[in-house]
Amino acid sequence: MPNKSFSAANLELKDMVDIDFTVNSVRRVLRVPCNYTLLDIIRYELKLTGAKEGCGMGECGACTVIMDGALAPACLVLATTLSGRDIWTIEGIKEKEDAKPIIDAFIARTATQCGFCTPGMVVASYHLLTKYESPTDEQILEGLSGNLCRCTGYVKIVEAVKEAAKELNTLKKEGRDA
Amino acid sequence: MLTKKQNLYSVVGKKVNRVDALEKIDGSARYVDDLAFEDMLFAKMVCSAIPSGRIKKIDKSRALKLKGVAAVLTAADITGLNKIGCVVDDQPLLADKIVRFAGEPIAIVAAETREAAEEAAGLVDIEYEPLEAVLNVDDSFCEKVKVHPKGNTVCHYKVRKGGDIDEAFSKSFKVYEKTFTINYQEHLYLETQGCLALVENEGITVHGSFQCPFYVQGAVATAVGLPLSKVRVIQSVVGGGFGGKEDVPSEYAAKAALLAFVLKRPVKLILDRAQDLMVSSKRHPMKMEYKVGVTKKGKINALKVRALADSGAYTTLSTVVLFRTSVHFGGPYVIPNVCGDVIGLYTNRVPCGAYRGFGTPQVIYAMESMINIICNDMGFDPFEFRKNNALKKGALSINSHKIKESCGLIETIDKARKESDYDKRKKEFDRWNADESKRTLKGLGVSSIFYGMNLGAKGWFFDKAGSHIQICRDGSVTLCVGNVEMGQGAKTVLAQIAAEALGCQVGDINFTNVDTNIVPDSGPTVASRTTVMSGNALLDAANKLRKKLMNAAVEVLKLKVNQIMAKHGKFYNIKDSHQFVTFADLAKKCYFDNVSLSDMGYYVSPKVEYDMQNGQGEPYYVYSYATAVSEVEVDKKTGEVHVNKMTCAHDVGRVINPMLASAQIEGGVAQGVGYAIMENMVSEKGHIKTLGLSTYVIPTTRDFAEVKSVFVEDKSKDGPYGAKGLGEPSLMPVVASVVNAISNAAGCQFDHVPVLPERVWEALNEKKMRDDESEVR
Ligand code: FES
Numbered sequence: 022m023p024n025k026s027f028s029a030a031n032l033e034l035k036d037m038v039d040i041d042f043t044v045n046s047v048r049r050v051l052r053v054p055c056n057y058t059l060l061d062i063i064r065y066e067l068k069l070t071g072a073k074e075g076c077g078m079g080e081c082g083a084c085t086v087i088m089d090g091a092l093a094p095a096c097l098v099l100a101t102t103l104s105g106r107d108i109w110t111i112e113g114i115k116e117k118e119d120a121k122p123i124i125d126a127f128i129a130r131t132a133t134q135c136g137f138c139t140p141g142m143v144v145a146s147y148h149l150l151t152k153y154e155s156p157t158d159e160q161i162l163e164g165l166s167g168n169l170c171r172c173t174g175y176v177k178i179v180e181a182v183k184e185a186a187k188e189l190n191t192l193k194k195e196g197r198d199a
Numbered sequence: 200m201l202t203k204k205q206n207l208y209s210v211v212g213k214k215v216n217r218v219d220a221l222e223k224i225d226g227s228a229r230y231v232d233d234l235a236f237e238d239m240l241f242a243k244m245v246c247s248a249i250p251s252g253r254i255k256k257i258d259k260s261r262a263l264k265l266k267g268v269a270a271v272l273t274a275a276d277i278t279g280l281n282k283i284g285c286v287v288d289d290q291p292l293l294a295d296k297i298v299r300f301a302g303e304p305i306a307i308v309a310a311e312t313r314e315a316a317e318e319a320a321g322l323v324d325i326e327y328e329p330l331e332a333v334l335n336v337d338d339s340f341c342e343k344v345k346v347h348p349k350g351n352t353v354c355h356y357k358v359r360k361g362g363d364i365d366e367a368f369s370k371s372f373k374v375y376e377k378t379f380t381i382n383y384q385e386h387l388y389l390e391t392q393g394c395l396a397l398v399e400n401e402g403i404t405v406h407g408s409f410q411c412p413f414y415v416q417g418a419v420a421t422a423v424g425l426p427l428s429k430v431r432v433i434q435s436v437v438g439g440g441f442g443g444k445e446d447v448p449s450e451y452a453a454k455a456a457l458l459a460f461v462l463k464r465p466v467k468l469i470l471d472r473a474q475d476l477m478v479s480s481k482r483h484p485m486k487m488e489y490k491v492g493v494t495k496k497g498k499i500n501a502l503k504v505r506a507l508a509d510s511g512a513y514t515t516l517s518t519v520v521l522f523r524t525s526v527h528f529g530g531p532y533v534i535p536n537v538c539g540d541v542i543g544l545y546t547n548r549v550p551c552g553a554y555r556g557f558g559t560p561q562v563i564y565a566m567e568s569m570i571n572i573i574c575n576d577m578g579f580d581p582f583e584f585r586k587n588n589a590l591k592k593g594a595l596s597i598n599s600h601k602i603k604e605s606c607g608l609i610e611t612i613d614k615a616r617k618e619s620d621y622d623k624r625k626k627e628f629d630r631w632n633a634d635e636s637k638r639t640l641k642g643l644g645v646s647s648i649f650y651g652m653n654l655g656a657k658g659w660f661f662d663k664a665g666s667h668i669q670i671c672r673d674g675s676v677t678l679c680v681g682n683v684e685m686g687q688g689a690k691t692v693l694a695q696i697a698a699e700a701l702g703c704q705v706g707d708i709n710f711t712n713v714d715t716n717i718v719p720d721s722g723p724t725v726a727s728r729t730t731v732m733s734g735n736a737l738l739d740a741a742n743k744l745r746k747k748l749m750n751a752a753v754e755v756l757k758l759k760v761n762q763i764m765a766k767h768g769k770f771y772n773i774k775d776s777h778q779f780v781t782f783a784d785l786a787k788k789c790y791f792d793n794v795s796l797s798d799m800g801y802y803v804s805p806k807v808e809y810d811m812q813n814g815q816g817e818p819y820y821v822y823s824y825a826t827a828v829s830e831v832e833v834d835k836k837t838g839e840v841h842v843n844k845m846t847c848a849h850d851v852g853r854v855i856n857p858m859l860a861s862a863q864i865e866g867g868v869a870q871g872v873g874y875a876i877m878e879n880m881v882s883e884k885g886h887i888k889t890l891g892l893s894t895y896v897i898p899t900t901r902d903f904a905e906v907k908s909v910f911v912e913d914k915s916k917d918g919p920y921g922a923k924g925l926g927e928p929s930l931m932p933v934v935a936s937v938v939n940a941i942s943n944a945a946g947c948q949f950d951h952v953p954v955l956p957e958r959v960w961e962a963l964n965e966k967k968m969r970d971d972e973s974e975v976r
């Protein structure tokens with residue numbers, strides 16, 4: 022229900038907010054309506070549509086991004102709080118060297134079906150694997166518990182994360198040995 | 200061990216990666232909300248605030264005054280016909296004078312921004328005169344208040360088999376009776392309903408998240424008032440359907456199309472989660488009265504069933520969903536005497552329709568619960584009892600369908616027992632449960648199912664599919680079919696089938712999303728029919744093209760047709776694999792020889808004969824079968840249940856891709872577990888209260904269950920390479936086996952689903968009191 026005293030349709034210039042932040046290591050200076058969320062900004066202003074809106078209420082994880090090193094549901098982050106922040110979306114993460122084993126494992130394990138949860142799931146998995154080198158089952162289940170998936174039953178997603186962890190460790194070891 | 204024939208296949212039966220995996224994983228796949236057009240407007244529906252009443256006045260003036268609002272349309276503004284019913288004509292596109300459920304769309308707003316549309320929707324003032332609402336099946340059945348003038352019965356399916364049912368019960372050794380109830384289930388596809396309509400070439404083009412682009416085409420044509428040929432539907436990537444995007448998207452697409460047609464601008468309509476939960480269809484709640492008679496030897500000799508289904512305010516798909524209920528209420532068993540009544544009833548609640556399993560998980564839960572009760576009471580082994588009554592070749596189903604082929608039920612029962620290590624686990628669990636110091640109880644539950652393939656007797660006239668294959672001169676291949684990829688893996692499995700038949704590589708194949716301008720009407724993407732229907736349609740086209748390629752290969756290799764084998768992009772000499780010509784070279788040769796390498800395919804489901812009066816005949820042409828075993832753990836202090844493991848043995852004919860098949864099963868298990876123990880849609884006085892994911896709770900990784908999938912491959916003669924369907928069977932046995940496991944752990948049969956912790960806790964306390972009392976005595 023829209024608040025009676027606030028009309029999103031009748032926004033005026035004073036209701037716009039200037040933000041200056043970084044998205045996927047690119048500095049962005051934008052003027053957006055003050056009621057915009059981070060999800061609105063990345064999807065509609067920046068056209069980064071990898072993050073999805075499954076609920077708009079912080080309950081599904083389809084919009085998951087990394088904000089200042091922590092997972093965040095983009096749909097709950099208000100534009101007014103964004104200045105100075107460092108945001109990573111799937112579009113930026115997928116280019117990273119250490120995300121490749123995750124993407125490969127998701128493909129090899131069929132860890133996606135309809136795919137709507139998947140970008141968020143990959144972001145959460147990436148975050149998990151930067152936190153733990155060899156996560157336990159418990160840590161994987163906990164780390165992905167904010168991301169709903171209606172298609173997979175999570176079985177193949179958990180398998181993919183384990184496989185990616187193994188591959189990342191091998192790569193690291195090779196890097197050290199070289 | 201592989202048979203010789205299986206060995207011949209190069210891609211069918213293999214673990215091929217999903218062809219659409221990367222775009223989904225890296226976020227580049229385009230769902231409808233990711234599309235945008237110049238000058239696009241955003242739409243929002245205005246929905247009824249009451250479950251039943253007359254619309255006295257609709258005042259648009261406040262909404263129209265809002266900045267950025269382009270239009271507010273009501274029933275009076277519809278340029279075509281105000282009707283949307285997919286099977287029966289009882290539903291308006293926009294409510295006119297009467298509303299029949301809370302959430303029924305009354306008006307539709309278009310504005311320059313999402314925010315303005317949302318705000319304007321709240322400013323459309325509607326005055327109602329409330330009428331008495333019918334809120335449950337019992338009230339509906341007695342018809343004191345009528346939801347529709349014609350009465351409250353949506354449909355009534357009868358199954359009458361064998362002799363007088365009461366006489367049959369009098370001959371039973373024991374007779375068991377119980378009534379079960381089951382709540383809604385919401386699909387909760389992660390992508391909410393959505394579409395985008397625009398005016399193009401004097402017609403309408405619609406993009407969106409659909410299971411049935413051809414239904415959408417029809418609905419848009421009717422609502423806008425255009426011939427079908429002026430309505431083009433192009434499928435976007437679909438973020439899950441599970442039945443929820445069968446007929447329902449037609450309602451939204453028709454509204455968006457109407458706005459686009461009137462305003463001559465692109466219009467996007469995406470439902471927010473709360474509105475989606477409120478207005479979109481659900482799985483039918485049911486009340487099911489069961490009576491089962493058993494002989495001393497453990498044969499079911501009589502079954503009487505009366506199932507009342509809450510169809511909600513409009514028929515939508517109830518007549519076809521409940522037809523399936525009437526075929527599946529007795530399970531995959533041989534029962535000589537059957538008297539069944541399945542009745543769909545109107546209420547002033549949200550319409551119910553298609554959901555994975557299509558009216559069967561409810562009655563499977565009831566029937567398999569009865570079997571659990573019987574086995575526990577008479578001391579039968581749950582697997583032996585099922586085997587003893589199981590359908591097999593030559594036996595008659597409850598509809599007197601004589602099973603002729605592809606029936607692996609008994610093998611699924613044996614495999615489920617073995618692969619779940621049932622006997623060992625049972626002993627362990629008995630020991631565990633006897634130990635009072637343990638905080639939990641553990642239980643095992645079994646359930647078997649069958650599932651009629653394709654649309655069956657009630658929908659045969661829809662049961663066709665088309666395809667189009669074009670081989671380009673560089674040897675790459677374009678495929679187009681009329682059934683959609685919605686996550687189930689259709690594109691991959693169909694690419695495997697086409698690659699096998701053509702002799703090319705899966706990687707050579709490109710899929711065009713369904714486009715009603717390219718392929719003929721292929722019916723809906725439902726009933727687990729895509730592999731069989733689109734697969735056969737592709738085979739039809741591929742076989743024609745393969746002949747031409749083969750002719751070219753004969754010329755090049757100077758061999759006879761029977762001396763050449765085609766696979767992995769090469770046509771070989773069977774005796775000498777070094778002598779070959781590539782698929783690409785053959786394509787080039789055909790091009791320069793002016794031989795067309797583009798063709799259509801078409802397939803029609805085998806015809807069946809059925810007597811609707813008595814529910815006897817062949818309701819479907821063949822069945823898939825499955826048996827599931829669940830392991831659950833119940834917290835004695837809180838009543839909370841965790842499903843630890845499921846073992847699922849499926850006979851789906853030939854498995855085209857074992858990795859995707861197990862992925863389907865795992866997803867079906869999670870949805871079934873949610874339905875069994877946590878998904879509780881609360882509806883009060885006709886208003887759904889659980890309008891978010893924190894109140895309508897689905898499984899998360901915290902509810903993770905280990906899933907073991909095993910296959911019995913009893914090939915079906917009409918399936919592509921012997922395949923049958925799996926999409927729905929993956930979910931169907933889950934609820935029943937989980938509830939049986941909880942019941943066996945708690946020592947009482949649960950008669951309502953979902954089995955919530957509070958109910959389990961109560962049941963455990965009641966049992967403790969009973970046990971204490973008997974000890975005192
Ligand atoms: S859309 Fe942000 S959590 Fe669901």
Ligand code: FES
Pocket residue numbers: 133134135136137138139169170171172173389438439686
């Ligand atoms: S793949 Fe569909 S929701 Fe996860």
